[in-house]
Amino acid sequence: MITVPVALGDRSYDVRIEAGLLNRAADQLAPFARRRPFVIVTDANVAPHAERLAAQLPGSEVITLPAGEASKSWGHLERLTDRLLELGIERNDHVIALGGGVIGDLVGFATAILKRGCNFIQIPTTLLAQVDSSVGGKTAINSAAGKNLIGAFHQPRVVLIDPDLLDTLPARETAAGYAEVVKYGLIDDIAFFEWCESNGAALLAGDGDARAHAIAHSVAAKARIVAEDERETTGKRALLNLGHTFGHALEAETGFSDRLLHGEGVAAGMALAFAFSARQGLCPEEDAARVAAHLAAVGLPHDLASAGISASGARLVEHMLHDKKMDAGTLPFLLARGIGQTYLDKTVDLKEVAAFLDERPR
Ligand SMILES: NC(=O)c1ccc[n+]([C@@H]2O[C@H](COP(=O)([O-])OP(=O)(O)OC[C@H]3O[C@@H](n4cnc5c(N)ncnc54)[C@H](O)[C@@H]3O)[C@@H](O)[C@H]2O)c1
Ligand SMILES: O=C(O)C(=O)C[C@@H](O)[C@H](O)[C@H](O)COP(=O)(O)O
Numbered sequence: 001m002i003t004v005p006v007a008l009g010d011r012s013y014d015v016r017i018e019a020g021l022l023n024r025a026a027d028q029l030a031p032f033a034r035r036r037p038f039v040i041v042t043d044a045n046v047a048p049h050a051e052r053l054a055a056q057l058p059g060s061e062v063i064t065l066p067a068g069e070a071s072k073s074w075g076h077l078e079r080l081t082d083r084l085l086e087l088g089i090e091r092n093d094h095v096i097a098l099g100g101g102v103i104g105d106l107v108g109f110a111t112a113i114l115k116r117g118c119n120f121i122q123i124p125t126t127l128l129a130q131v132d133s134s135v136g137g138k139t140a141i142n143s144a145a146g147k148n149l150i151g152a153f154h155q156p157r158v159v160l161i162d163p164d165l166l167d168t169l170p171a172r173e174t175a176a177g178y179a180e181v182v183k184y185g186l187i188d189d190i191a192f193f194e195w196c197e198s199n200g201a202a203l204l205a206g207d208g209d210a211r212a213h214a215i216a217h218s219v220a221a222k223a224r225i226v227a228e229d230e231r232e233t234t235g236k237r238a239l240l241n242l243g244h245t246f247g248h249a250l251e252a253e254t255g256f257s258d259r260l261l262h263g264e265g266v267a268a269g270m271a272l273a274f275a276f277s278a279r280q281g282l283c284p285e286e287d288a289a290r291v292a293a294h295l296a297a298v299g300l301p302h303d304l305a306s307a308g309i310s311a312s313g314a315r316l317v318e319h320m321l322h323d324k325k326m327d328a329g330t331l332p333f334l335l336a337r338g339i340g341q342t343y344l345d346k347t348v349d350l351k352e353v354a355a356f357l358d359e360r361p362r
């Protein structure tokens with residue numbers, strides 16, 4: 001088993017990674033057991049895995065939500081918190097989030113606010129959740145105004161990652177999660193981006209060694225950044241937002257629907273961030289082209305056209321004004337001086353961003 005510690009003082013926890021771990025989850029969960037049985041929250045597509053977990057935890061209750069981004073909403077948050085209250089959840093109980101980033105973000109937020117905060121455990125079941133969303137404690141729902149706008153920082157007590165769960169994940173979802181893997185290379189680790197160029201196709205084809213390496217490397221990278229800047233106050237954690245200002249705008253434009261999955265928006269967003277950096281003379285053109293080429297090679301969107309977006313630059317910039325990084329009316333952007341050299345730029349003129357987007361082929 002690989003254990004990655006997330007060092008956050010009294011909120012520290014372990015991320016444990018091992019193939020087949022769900023079959024041994026009862027042992028892992030025993031230290032977190034309390035008087036009442038565990039409550040497991042999952043979505044309809046993950047239900048078979050939830051049943052396998054519930055069978056190991058006598059008396060446990062499974063709450064099953066609809067699959068998809070639409071569950072990160074006020075309505076589902078209300079239904080979930082009502083049900084958890086009905087079940088008599090106490091502050092020291094541990095609610096288990098078994099699912100992708102949607103379930104993790106929703107359960108994390110529900111437990112952050114329930115009784116002013118109770119415990120939760122992440123058992124991520126998508127590649128995206130195993131490499132990114134289950135670690136770091138960002139929890140949220142979406143609002144009419146945009147992505148993740150209602151939320152809280154709330155760390156899980158432990159994260160249990162079983163890469164074998166990915167065997168049932170649809171190929172499109174695996175590719176979307178892979179975008180967040182590539183992100184770690186683009187942020188500050190060119191050697192890992194080169195590893196992705198050489199091994200990404202094998203990972204997406206189900207190669208177990210490539211998958212295990214990508215998960216362990218990504219979790220370690222995220223744990224390091226989160227430990228340095230838990231609440232995104234110094235600019236360090238904002239690096240994890242590479243591609244997200246563009247990506248969230250594209251997701252908003254497609255109505256947070258399965259027209260464009262989060263990871264697909266991030267893929268297009270990272271390619272756009274590099275292309276914009278190159279346009280502004282900050283980053284070599286070859287690096288921007290190389291990023292787009294790798295994303296295209298694995299079948300991910302890498303521009304507006306491949307993301308299916310026809311909206312104007314002004315309209316996309318309008319979505320960006322809801323970005324949580326907005327500060328005194330300006331929007332800091334994650335730009336790059338090259339692959340592995342992402343930085344936070346506080347001087348970006350949004351009119352330039354709109355003009356750049358209008359120049360992109362539709
Ligand atoms: N909190 C964070 O730090 C963070 C980081 C990245 C993304 N996110 C959020 O995560 C969400 C996206 O997460 P996601 O990509 O995991 O999407 P998701 O949770 O919607 O899961 C994707 C799809 O795969 C299905 N699924 C999940 N596990 C499965 C399995 N093992 N086998 C078969 N089907 C399975 C789900 O039912 C769903 O249909 C977005 O809302 C995004 O904003 C949060
Ligand atoms: O953990 C972080 O920090 C991230 O930014 C990870 C992102 O992949 C994730 O999509 C996050 O939810 C985006 O954060 P937001 O603050 O822009 O909502």
Ligand SMILES: [Zn+2]
Pocket residue numbers: 132180244262266
């Ligand atoms: Zn993301």
